[in-house]
Structure formats: C-alpha cells, structure tokens
Amino acid sequence: EAAVTQSPRNKVTVTGGNVTLSCRQTNSHNYMYWYRQDTGHGLRLIHYSYGAGNLQIGDVPDGYKATRTTQEDFFLLLELASPSQTSLYFCASNRQGAKEQYFGPGTRLTVL
Amino acid sequence: QQKVQQSPESLTVSEGAMASLNCTFSDGTSDNFRWYRQHSGKGLEVLVSIFSDGEKEEGRFTAHLNRASLHVSLHIREPQPSDSAVYLCAMSKTGFASALTFGSGTKVIVLP
Numbered sequence: 195e196a197a198v199t200q201s202p203r204n205k206v207t208v209t210g211g212n213v214t215l216s217c218r219q220t221n222s223h224n225y226m227y228w229y230r231q232d233t234g235h236g237l238r239l240i241h242y243s244y245g246a247g248n249l250q251i252g253d254v255p256d257g258y259k260a261t262r263t264t265q266e267d268f269f270l271l272l273e274l275a276s277p278s279q280t281s282l283y284f285c286a287s288n289r290q291g292a293k294e295q296y297f298g299p300g301t302r303l304t305v306l
Numbered sequence: 307q308q309k310v311q312q313s314p315e316s317l318t319v320s321e322g323a324m325a326s327l328n329c330t331f332s333d334g335t336s337d338n339f340r341w342y343r344q345h346s347g348k349g350l351e352v353l354v355s356i357f358s359d360g361e362k363e364e365g366r367f368t369a370h371l372n373r374a375s376l377h378v379s380l381h382i383r384e385p386q387p388s389d390s391a392v393y394l395c396a397m398s399k400t401g402f403a404s405a406l407t408f409g410s411g412t413k414v415i416v417l418p
Contacts, residue, residue: 227405236312236394236408252405253307284350288404293338293357295398295406299349 197221200285200298207275208306215270215301217285224290226268228252228260230281231300237284243268244290275305308332312395312409320417325382327412329395334373336397338404341369341380344411345391353393354380385416 198219207213217226224244229237239252241260249260257279259271268287272279285298309332319325327341340355354369356362356378362369366383378395392413396406 225404229406229408234410236310236410237396237406238408239405242405286406291400292404293355293400294352295404297350302347 198285198287198296198298200283200301202301203299204302204304206304206306209276211272211275211305213272213275213303215272215283215285215303217268217270217287217298218266219285219287219296220266221287221296222265222289223287223292223296224265225288226262227286227295228258228268228270229284229286230254230279231284232281240270240283272303275303277305279303280305308336308397308407310395310397310407310409312412314412315410316413316415318415318417319385321386322384325385325389325414325416327380327382327393327395327414329378329397329409331376331378331397331407334376336373336399336407338398338400339369339371339378340396341367342394342396343389343391344394350394382414385414387416387418390414390416 227242228240243262283301288295341353342350353367354364356369368381370379392411395409398404
C-alpha cells in the first residue's frame with residue numbers, strides 16, 4: 195500500500211503568518227498534488243507537480259506557493275496567511291498513467 | 307474544466323434502508339471515477355473505483371456509471387450507523403496529469 199505522510203497534522207497561526215505544510219511519499223510517484231477541503235466545496239486543487247523542480251498551477255492557487263524539492267517531498271507555502279486559508283489540506287500522489295491516487299491524512303490549518 | 311454537481315447535500319436514512327447518492331458532471335472525457343467516504347475530522351477512504359460504464363460492487367457499496375448521461379451514483383446497501391459520514395465523488399482523466407475533480411459532498415446520517 196502506497197504511503198503519503200503530511201506534517202504537521204494541525205497548525206494554528208495568525209493573520210500574516212508564514213506557514214509551510216510538508217508532504218512526503220516514498221512510492222517513487224511522479225505526480226504530487228495539494229488540495230484544500232472546505233465545507234460545501236469538496237476538495238479543490240491548489241498546485242501539483244510532476245517531478246522535482248516542476249510546479250503546475252491548479253484551480254485555486256491564489257495566496258499559495260509550492261515547491262517540489264525532491265521526488266519524495268512537496269511543500270505548500272503560505273507566506274502571508276489569511277483567515278480565508280483556514281482549511282483542511284490534503285496531499286496526494288500517483289504514478290503517471292496510474293488510475294489510483296493516494297492521499298495523506300490531512301493537515302488542519304487555522305488562521306486566526 | 308470538469309464541473310461536478312453532487313446531490314443530495316444531505317441524506318438521513320434508517321439503518322437497513324438503501325441510500326442513494328448522485329453526481330452529474332459536465333463533460334464525458336473523464337475515465338476514472340471513485341467514491342470516497344470521510345468520517346468527521348478524518349481522511350479519505352476510497353470505497354469504489356469504476357473505470358467503465360456499468361456497475362461495480364465493493365461489499366455493500368455499488369457504483370453505477372453512465373458517461374453518456376454524465377452521471378455516476380453510489381448505492382449503500384443496508385447502511386449502518388457507522389456509515390454516517392460525508393461521501394465524495396471524484397473523477398479524473400487518466401494520462402499526463404490525473405488531478406481529481408471532486409463533488410461538494412453528501413452528508414449521510416444513518417439512524418439506528
């Protein structure tokens with residue numbers, strides 16, 4: 195079973211704060227994704243990447259940066275956090291062409 | 307860009323009665339559909355994955371896909387109180403990038 199881990203699992207920050215969410219997969223997957231989940235919206239794609247150094251913009255990218263430092267690690271950066279970014283964040287990964295996508299356990303972020 | 311409408315928004319059923327959830331989508335290019343269950347505050351649990359028109363059963367959960375009608379459904383046979391959760395449909399097009407597009411979710415409450 196493919197494994198995706200996220201850290202931290204919970205984070206509280208203040209408006210204007212700087213936050214980094216981390217995701218790691220050890221499955222040699224090419225693709226990694228960041229989603230946010232809000233009530234009434236399901237999950238929405240923020241950014242994704244198909245390899246180290248690559249970054250693609252998703253559907254709701256405003257206020258977020260991301261960086262893929264290695265095949266395994268994908269980071270989501272909120273440089274000036276706002277209360278509208280309070281959400282549950284999921285990371286996911288899959289191999290190119292694969293039908294299954296594997297999700298991490300989620301990070302709950304609260305911006306006060 | 308694929309749009310997904312999920313209905314109903316919430317559903318209350320008695321233990322043992324059939325529960326039916328629906329998703330309609332905007333175009334027929336997706337070939338990878340799945341239903342997830344999410345208990346309150348928890349991660350995503352994949353219930354059924356379906357890749358071609360017709361029916362796919364996984365235990366008490368059955369998905370029906372009709373791409374010509376742009377419709378995918380989930381039926382829960384003999385639901386139990388432990389099935390109380392939010393159910394999400396999701397879809398993608400297998401290929402270069404397989405980011406999932408999600409419905410907004412159906413909150414299911416199963417009464418004992």
